[in-house]
Amino acid sequence: MIGKLKSIAKTALANPAIRKTYNAANRGVLEVAASTRVGATAYSLLGFATHNREQWAVLSGRRAYYRNLTTHRANHVELRRNVHRLEKGILMQPRRAVFARDYIEETVEFYAHALERPHTVSNIDAGEMQWAYDVLSEYFSIVTDDDPGVARSRVRFESLPAYSSSADVRPYPQGTLARTDITFDQMLQLAESRRSIRWFQDKPVPRELVDQALLVARQSPSACNRLPYEFLVFDEPEQVKVVSGIPFGAAGYGHQIPTIVVVKGDLSNYFSPRDRHVPYIDSSLATMGFIYALETLGLSSSIINWPDFEPLEAKMAKTLGLAPHERVIMLIAVGYADPDALVAYSKKKEIDNIRTYNSLG
Structure with a gap:
């Protein structure tokens, strides 16, 4: 049915008069709808079905996020996010004496939750837990307990069993990065x-x-x-x-x-x-x-x-x-490509057409 409707539309638009009318109608509507945010809102109400699936997806995703806070999974996105935020604080120049006040307590709780209900061991799960433990250990080794939340978090973290393997996956000097030989x-x-x-x-x-x-x-x-x-x-x-x-x-x-x-x-x-x-x-x-x-x-x-x-x-x-x-x-x-078949040349845009320097509005 969808294919048939598409075929009918393509046949109709192949007619120059129909295509011209179609383009003029679209332009007329969009000149009004796209001129202000009020017009865009009115248009979105009329075109509800066009955007509704994404709206539903966003709300469903947020609901799932909060539901998952108390659910064990192979990897924990909220823990991953906060540990990465800690990494960025650790490598900051100059580094603050105390940082992550607003999320360190929940990060330790996320880690404790994942640790206390171990998933079937897998490389991904083990690697994530090791990373979280090493970064949290590094964090508490460099911050002071001037903030009550940080102090509470340190006590909570140190009460948990150590998670250790042969790997050490905390931030490391940029100069030790292996550089590629690819030219x-x-x-x-x-x-x-x-x-x-x-x-x-x-x-x-x-x-x-x-x-x-x-x-x-x-x-x-x-x-x-x-x-x-x-x-x-x-x-x-x-x-x-x-x-x-x-x-x-x-x-x-x-x-x-x-x-x-x-x-x-x-x-x-x-x-x-x-x-x-x-x-x-x-x-x-x-x-x-x-x-x-x-x-x-x-x-x-x-x-x-x-x-x-x-x-x-x-x-x-x-x-x-x-x-x-x-x-x-x-x-x-x-x-595997069929060597006897044709492939499109697909000429690309010139660099000047895809790049500008220092072009403020």
């Missing part, structure tokens, strides 16, 4: 050789290569180290067919995709609507690293656009069993 020319070559590939060989994608690429993806910057995303990988042919058949962007070539990845953002990582765009940003940063890594492993990919279109959102949510606060960011087709 600019090599990086540029990788970027220029990566193309959006839509035609693949009939050859399975090894899962170990996908996981290797994800090691690169997870190193991407993430606001407060939350990593608010998940890569849902499908490589069973029937499931690939179902998932790749949902987005409009895979029409015509989805039938021969060997592996398809759905990048999912999770709004339950946030207590405030101010952060509602962060999952889109962080997952996009991770995706870029992921597809560059795929290239180095001999695999090709293409990003499949996922517009916020209610009928497809509802279908994808049902197919994947997504909670309201879990949002699809994009899809990625992955496979």
Whole structure:
């Protein structure tokens, strides 16, 4: 039904007179609606269905965030956030004698909660707990007890059993960072050789290569180290067919995709609507690293656009069993490129068209 309606719309807009009328009507409405915030509010009320899924996702995510404060999980986003905030305070120049007054008590409680109800041991869980313990230990070694909350937090932390392994994962000097030997020319070559590939060989994608690429993806910057995303990988042919058949962007070539990845953002990582765009940003940063890594492993990919279109959102949510606060960011087709198939040249903009210096409003 959706495909049929889309076909009818495309046929109608192919008529120059209809397209001209359509464009003029849109411009007229938007000239009024976009002129003031009052006009935008009125327009949003009329176009309620267009934005409502994101509003629902944000509220559902905030609800899940507060529910999760008393629930044990493999990783604890509120603990991750606060520990990273402590890291930033520790490395500040000049460092304050006392900092994190407003959140140190809850951070220790988050840590205690995670420690007292241990999850099935996994590398991710153990690593997170070690990181939290080491950073909290460093914090209490450098701050004074001038603040009553800090003093209470120190007593509480020292009453907990030590969490220790061979690793030490607290902040460390920038000068000890291992620098890469990759040159600019090599990086540029990788970027220029990566193309959006839509035609693949009939050859399975090894899962170990996908996981290797994800090691690169997870190193991407993430606001407060939350990593608010998940890569849902499908490589069973029937499931690939179902998932790749949902987005409009895979029409015509989805039938021969060997592996398809759905990048999912999770709004339950946030207590405030101010952060509602962060999952889109962080997952996009991770995706870029992921597809560059795929290239180095001999695999090709293409990003499949996922517009916020209610009928497809509802279908994808049902197919994947997504909670309201879990949002699809994009899809990625992955496979071995068919050497005999064509690839788009896709001329890029000139640097002067994407960059300005010191251009205040």
